[in-house]
Amino acid sequence: MAQKIHKGDTVVITKGRDRGKQGEVQRVYPKDGRLFVEGANMVKRSRKAQPGISQAGIITMEAPLSISNVKLVCPLCGAAARMGFTFLNDGKKVRLCKKCNQPIE
Numbered sequence: 001m002a003q004k005i006h007k008g009d010t011v012v013i014t015k016g017r018d019r020g021k022q023g024e025v026q027r028v029y030p031k032d033g034r035l036f037v038e039g040a041n042m043v044k045r046s047r048k049a050q051p052g053i054s055q056a057g058i059i060t061m062e063a064p065l066s067i068s069n070v071k072l073v074c075p076l077c078g079a080a081a082r083m084g085f086t087f088l089n090d091g092k093k094v095r096l097c098k099k100c101n102q103p104i105e
């Protein structure tokens, strides 16, 4: 299955505590079906001091979200639209916003 969400995309979260929040995709793990979104799904973790890590104590970090719980926001029309795929003239496969019908590169 082709990957619909890429690093650097803006997504909106559709499920969970941060529902409705938008953020930029930081990392995608297609095999796990998970991704990290900037500022979303923040969790507090305690961390012990370790050599090389100066920051100990409670830290806030992003926890992964399920890819199925986010929707890509079209950079062209701003809608959290359904995505399809299309091919450009040079044969490159790109996503297609089903709302505005524009290819997203």
Ligand SMILES: [Zn+2]
Binding pocket: 074, 075, 076, 077, 078, 079, 081, 097, 098, 099, 100, 101, 102
């Ligand atoms: Zn669009």
